[in-house]
């Protein structure tokens with residue numbers, strides 16, 4: 001097996017299998033993050049004239065908070081940012097991320113979708129604990145998200161929280177008509193607060209129970225979430241997202257050339 005891995009160590013693979021998530025600290029260099037933050041700043045500021053299939057969601061500032069000047073329109077979410085330009089195409093086909101997905105999910109990786117989830121100042125997460133699976137069912141639960149953090153993201157500053165090993169219990173019962181898992185079902189003391197720095201990536205399996213944190217600070221927290229799946233996992237939710245199903249590896253071979261080398 002070891003000679004077949006493209007990027008990750010066997011310890012990282014073992015840890016992902018046990019926990020269902022893997023925190024890759026310092027995945028992107030300071031230079032890469034400078035460019036990513038520049039591109040991202042343009043994405044959330046220049047919101048007009050974008051491809052029609054890209055969408056933005058804006059948040060009203062709660063009392064006592066005002067937008068972070070880096071994200072002046074308080075963009076809280078986006079779908080299909082890979083359509084924005086060549087940079088954002090290369091961002092989801094990034095060979096190291098795709099290699100990591102290949103090491104964790106299997107030899108044949110497809111793209112699933114790309115979105116942005118920000119936590120502007122005063123953001124509170126209404127969604128609560130959930131698995132991504134009920135939102136994006138496939139013939140097999142062979143999907144994972146790569147969350148790239150653009151800001152320091154600590155507890156009470158929008159940190160993601162996850163429940164280690166929760167993916168091993170299959171689909172969790174949810175509150176009626178919502179995909180939210182009741183707080184009472186989350187065992188005390190087991191949740192992990194993912195304290196992330198800019199350039200960190202969290203890879204999280206589709207069955208892991210997790211939630212986005214609130215942001216009680218004056219600084220917005222920004223994250224890009226790209227999801228990937230195996231070619232064997234067939235879409236059952238009618239995925240119309242940009243580049244859905246794009247083949248990224250076959251037999252552990254990277255398929256996608258870079259637009260910008």
Ligand SMILES: O=C(O)CCC(=O)C(=O)O
Pocket residue numbers: 117132158159160161210211212213223225
């Ligand atoms: O934004 C986060 O911290 C977690 C994202 C999340 O819960 C989701 O996209 O399902």
